[in-house]
Amino acid sequence: MRGALTRLRGRLAGLLPTLRLRLVVVFALVALAAAVSASGIAYWLNRDAVLTRAQDAALKDFRKAMEDHVGQLPRQYDCAQLRDAAGRMANSTQGYEVVLLGEDRNGSACRAASAPGFFTYSDVPESLRSAVDRRREVDDANRFPYHLYWQRVVREEDPYLVGGAKLIGRQPSPSGYMLKSLAAERDDLSSLSWSLGIATALALIGAMLLAQAAATTVLRPVRRLGDAARRLGEGKLDTRLKVSGTDELAQLSRTFNATAASLEKRVAELSAREASSRRFVADMSHELRTPLTAISAVTEVLEEEQDNLDPMIAPAVGLVVSETRRLADLVENLMEVTRFDAGTARLVLDDVDVADMVTACIDARAWLDAVELDADRGITARLDPRRLDVILANLIGNALKHGGSPVRVSVRVRPGAAPSGDDALVIEVTDHGPGIPEDVLPHVFDRFYKASASRPRSEGSGLGLSIAMENAHIHGGTIRARNGETPDEGAVFTLLLPRDASELAEPEGDAAAGRRPRGRHPDRGRDGGRDADGEQHGDARWDDDAGRENEA
Template identity: 30%
Template structure:
């Protein structure tokens, strides 16, 4: 069943063909039912009209025979009636399509009604409402019925026509019934039903085949476009769709190829631009390192001698030293990013304990200067991983510095957890939080959520931290809610483990 559901959800052709077959089946069924009903009604009405006409002729003949009989003795009259029934049933020989039933006299002393029949009809097989109507008064009445024969379990559809007869000599009344079989009409109806069933089935199969053929002609180019788009997604930009003809599919293929060529051109241009930017950053960073070192040495001499300067010059020496330190930090970050871009970054692995890293984080002077209280969770047990201590410390310092500068929170919670595959360390604050797509953009280079709230910094710390985490095969993710807080979770896999199932989940997720 799951495989059928997957096929139904993923295959347009399956849905189109199935829907077409179901709708065709519904239309054919309704049409066949209407046609069958009209045919059955026409056959029944035709047979009924002929039966009533023939029965009336028989009733007139029977009444004429009774009018001609002047004997009033019951035995003589009974014999005459029996002969009349035999005469009516013999009168048409092999062409006779009816049976006769004669009841009467209808009023007798003992309440029993004698019955004379030309066939073995069950005594109570006649419709009760028809018999009551005939006994009630003169006229010709008819009903559709299913009659059972004596000694046979079969039921035969029939139309029964009845009328009242009166013997003028004795004044007795009789009820005569003509029973016309509808067996031929039923056979015709069964033939029509089989023809409609077979024809409808053939039509449904034909419509399903046409739907499959048409949907395949339409969807095959779409499937080809999907496969080529998947190749584009995997980096193969040389694929193109085959264009044949001038129809809508051909124009779609042409447009698709033009779009692919444009994308390829744009991607190549962006790749070239990215390479130029990376080379520029790397070259500038290296070229600035030497003059920066010289200027910084000079600034340190001035900074150490600031007490002998006048206040304005001393303040200028302090500002020069601070800005050169910021510039050196930015230059170091740019060099690290250039190594990541060039794939030259390497790890110096050692066994470290996330619980110990968290305890050291609680003593970070950046948090103390900001007046932030650190709350530790889950640091009672060691959480050991193989990682580069320098890079892990840098990630945690960047997360704490980010919380101190931008969160506006008085409390920062550092939590450690582990499972069989990985260990996690989270830094959670309860300040301004993150909104919208900021939890993704926060790792972009030089991006800040609110430049008005910046307190220095380069905008590269979180970007470098995420690159450090990825270099370990781990993850660094961010969550947040506006006005509630934000949380960053670092996950590093253990040996032979993975970071796919981190032991910590964000409370803001």
Template identity: 40%
Template sequence: MTAWRPWPRGLRGRLLLAFVLTTVAGAAATGAASAASANTSLVEATQQRLTKTLTDQLGALTAQLDYPPGQEALDRLRSALGPNALVTYKTLRSADGAAPGLATEALRTEVSLRRQLVTQRLTVNGVPWLVIGTPVMITAPDGSRTPSGIEVYSAHDLTSVQQQTAALTQSAALAAAATIPLSVLLAILAAGGVLRPVRKLRDTARRLARGDLGARTTPKGADELAELTVTVNEMAESVQTSMTAMEHMENNAKRFAADVSHELRTPLSTLTAVVEVLGTTADGMEPDARESAQLAIAETHRLVQLVEDLMEISRFDAGTAQLRLEEVDVADAVRRSLRARSWLGEVELEVPDGIRLRADRRRFDVVVANLVGNALRHGEKPVQVHGFASPTTVRIEVTDHGTGLSEEVLPHVFDRFYKADTARVRTPGSGLGLAIARENARAHGGDLHASNTPGRGARFVLELPRNLEDA
């Protein structure tokens, strides 16, 4: 089950989302800051207005008061101030509305100590209030001011101010939301400008990956993308130059191997005839001479086999290897291959009769002989050959009971001239047997695989289609 990915995977989607989020976040931050500033300004303006109104009222009313005041004077002053007012003088007090509960002990203490106007904002039961507390001062003829002992507290409901600030915040949110369509449009235009050269580079890279080494992208502008385009073009040019040189060297190497193999074939045929004659007379030679003759015969046969394998590889490289297809009984073909090399007594054969396929009999024999010969030389007995068939495929498995193929050897087992032990320079064979076996398998539309069998040794599996036309 694929995990849900909330973040877009495509570059276009990520650019659009990032641009929109940045724009919306900026608009939201600006709106929030503006709303907060407007809210602060509105509250402060309201506070200043209410404070000035209260001080103006007190300035007009306190001149008419008698000092010390009585309860009646306090009541008149409180009534003149309006609702939600509290007036105190020592133990006397005149109260109305919510002011007595809102004029906290802390506020009253601060007014008494500081002897100046003090404001306090608080919220009670969800309602915002502004409480203004101030002492009433007596102004002497010489202009000096002394406290009269009268303290006035006035409470004002700020619900209307809160509603205004909420409206401002909502307007800011709507303004931020209104920027989304514009930001999306700008993001699409910006993403198109950024991604257009990226898409061209992607198409160029795909053409290079498909083998079109002449693919290039024309750089435009002088930004980082243009520099990247130039770098990709330089890389492609370098790869094309290297590949052309390597292809030329490979063709020369293949041509050299084919030419040398062809030129060696005739003198080797003569040399083979000579060593065969030498072999018939070796028994009558002195021991040292007989040993030298036998060594010459073995090395000549080894050289002949190497030349034949090189010529076979050259045919595959040149694409001239031809298949002569015929109906082949798999069990019979495997037995013939083993019998021709005197291996029937050394191999456990389990291939059911009746398995048939269309194949080149000679090339099938080469594959089987290479696999079994490799198991006998480098593995340990018993060497087993098993055959399996499905309606479309024939599978031949060759296993041994040796140490198997190491992790270092396994990836290279079908490489040409590869030797697992570099010290064994005189091992029998040309080092091309498994490479030729795989080429033959693929020429039939099948393949050859190598692995290890747990608890046993190496395991080679030949898979061939039963009918080449349907492969």
């Protein structure tokens, strides 16, 4: 039952999509129901009154005419006298026709009609004849053996009243029947029904006009509330509504203003906390660079002398060296993340041969034996070489660590695939591993995400793929992850970048002012999953001039 009601509400909502239309329809239906009910009641009351008055007057006149004319006939009468009495009875102000039945002085049945060609005894309904002829017992509750009966009939689409009675007091008792036309009453009732129909239509029109006025009155503050909510959603947290009155809409406006004020205060607090947290991370990362530089120098010396150290000390030295490098990578990644969050990261564009770029990235990290390159020479693009190198290093390193060699890197140009409609550079990294677990796919580009909770101290920090995604976004591109379609394919990461990112690069003055770059790709969601602690940084310890200026 509830499901049926839900479906009905859904269909009604589809038929009546706007609140104004619903108000007009509801007002119209209510007005129509009220007008039809009132008109119907008025019609039936008037119809009953008109018909009752007409038939009572006709039957009363018929009874009196029976007494005056048939009752005055001699005890021994003939058919001519009975016809004369029927003619005198029909000559009445009520305008009915009469049929009289009796026995003449010879005992023969005699039927006399005032209009033989129009109303005869055969025209009287059988049920009415039986009722008139039936004799009833006389007692305290019934003082007369015969009564006056009537019935409404339709002849040739015209309404008539048929009445009949026996004359009491003489034997044999003559019977009389009358036929009165109700056409006048029908015409009066037709005029009344037309009047009520016109009144109903006028009431419906008035209700619709009233509904329009009411809808305008009700929807105006609702529209203002909708506009205010839209401005609030656009970030204009100082939006407020003008409140007047004490009705429900005014109370709703007050509630909206209170909610907007609370939201503005809360957002200000969260923004202050977020800015403080970002500043803290940036300051902490910046302050850690100096001691890390000194520690890194010492660890390099220790690493060079590791073979000459005591065998009991060498493993500890190796652990210190690896953890120091891991900490240095983490600090650099945190600094890069703060640049993206603060909107200070910018593009430094150059024309690059993509195949040469991929080869250089692989060669710098000694991955030539484990990576197969499928790229045509001469595919050029105007991109930021350093950021493209970071993306490639993370994707290929992640595939080598968590997939399986050989890792295949293919470079293609896809016409019109860029968000701007221009040609897109498509770089696909495919490994031969087991693929990406389905529960990991939605989180692979999340910061600090690691697919296995049992590896909290893994070599990676969980930032590599998220930084790769940010670098793709700043170019106006994106990265998507999926599982291969054939058995020999594992995870497949697809990088889509525009071949020319010039429109997304900011002028030098804008970047120094700390504005967020225009290269934010609309596809900001997570495109897939992968164990994010498998990033490969390589020579990712870069210096970003704009970033250092904001950190100073």
